[in-house]
Amino acid sequence: MRVDIISIFPEYFAPLDVSLVGKARERGTLDIRLHQLRDWTRDVHKTVDDTPYGGGPGMVMKPEIWGEAIDAVVEQGRPEADPAALPRMIVPTPSGRPFTQEVALDYAKEPWLLFTPARYEGIDSRVMAEYGSRLRVDEVSIGDYVLAGGEAAVLVIVEAVGRLLPGVLGNACSVADDSFAPGAMANLLEGPVYTKPPVWRGHEVPEILLSGHHGKIARWRRDEAFRRTSDKRPELLARLDSDALDAHDRRV
Numbered sequence: 001m002r003v004d005i006i007s008i009f010p011e012y013f014a015p016l017d018v019s020l021v022g023k024a025r026e027r028g029t030l031d032i033r034l035h036q037l038r039d040w041t042r043d044v045h046k047t048v049d050d051t052p053y054g055g056g057p058g059m060v061m062k063p064e065i066w067g068e069a070i071d072a073v074v075e076q077g078r079p080e081a082d083p084a085a086l087p088r089m090i091v092p093t094p095s096g097r098p099f100t101q102e103v104a105l106d107y108a109k110e111p112w113l114l115f116t117p118a119r120y121e122g123i124d125s126r127v128m129a130e131y132g133s134r135l136r137v138d139e140v141s142i143g144d145y146v147l148a149g150g151e152a153a154v155l156v157i158v159e160a161v162g163r164l165l166p167g168v169l170g171n172a173c174s175v176a177d178d179s180f181a182p183g184a185m186a187n188l189l190e191g192p193v194y195t196k197p198p199v200w201r202g203h204e205v206p207e208i209l210l211s212g213h214h215g216k217i218a219r220w221r222r223d224e225a226f227r228r229t230s231d232k233r234p235e236l237l238a239r240l241d242s243d244a245l246d247a248h249d250r251r252v
C-alpha cells in the first residue's frame with residue numbers, strides 16, 4: 001500500500017517510523033511518503049491560510065496551495081504500471097463520517113491512500129468539491145471531540161489500517177480477534193487479559209484460564225466480552241445478530 005500525506009507539520013508523523021507501521025515500511029508492505037504543503041506556496045512567507053469569506057473566527061486553508069500540492073502528489077505517485085491509477089483521498093474533519101473498524105477494513109483494501117490533514121478552521125470546501133469529481137474523497141472523523149488539526153487523526157487511521165495489512169501483525173496476533181472484527185466476537189469489546197504470575201499483589205488469575213479446558217475458556221472469554229460490552233457500550237449489543245444473542249443466552 002502506497003500512502004501519501006500532505007501536511008504543514010510532516011514532522012508530526014515521526015511515530016510512523018516505529019513499531020508495527022515502521023516495520024511494515026521497512027519490509028515494503030507500507031510505502032509512506034510525507035509532503036510539506038508549504039513547498040507549493042509562492043510567497044516569501046509560505047502562506048497557506050487566509051481570512052474566511054463571510055467573516056467569523058480563525059483562518060481557512062487556501063484552495064490554490066492544496067490544489068497544486070494534490071495535483072503534484074497524484075502525478076508523482078502514479079505507478080508506471082498503471083498511469084491511470086488514482087488514490088483514495090481521506091480528509092480528517094470533525095464533521096466527517098465516523099472512522100470505524102469497518103472503514104479501516106475498507107481502506108485496507110486500497111492500493112493508494114492520500115491524506116490531507118488540515119489546520120486552522122479547515123480547508124476551503126472547494127478543494128473537496130474539485131477532487132470529489134475526480135477521486136474518491138472521504139471526509140472522516142475519529143471521534144466526537146475537537147482536535148487542533150487532522151494530523152493526529154491520520155496517525156490513528158494509518159495505524160488502524162496498517163495493522164490490517166497482510167503480515168503486519170505476524171502470527172502471534174490476529175485481526176480476527178479484534179474488537180469489532182467480523183465473526184464470533186463481532187461488535188463485542190475485548191475481555192480482560194492475564195499473564196504470569198498466577199497471583200500478583202493478592203490478585204489471582206481467574207481459575208478457568210488455568211484449567212486448560214479450551215472450550216470452557218472460549219465460553220468464559222465470550223461471556224466476559226458480553227459483560228464488558230453490556231457495561232461500557234450497551235448500544236453495540238443491538239448490532240449483534242440473533243444467533244449470537246441466542247448463543248449467549250443459552251449459556252447464562
Ligand SMILES: N#Cc1c(-c2ccc3cc[nH]c3c2)n[nH]c1N
Nearest residue numbers: 092093118142143147149150153
Ligand atoms: N478527524 C478528525 C477530527 C478533528 C479535526 C480534524 C481536522 C482539523 C483541522 C483543524 N481542526 C481539526 C480537527 N477534530 N476531531 C476529530 N475527530
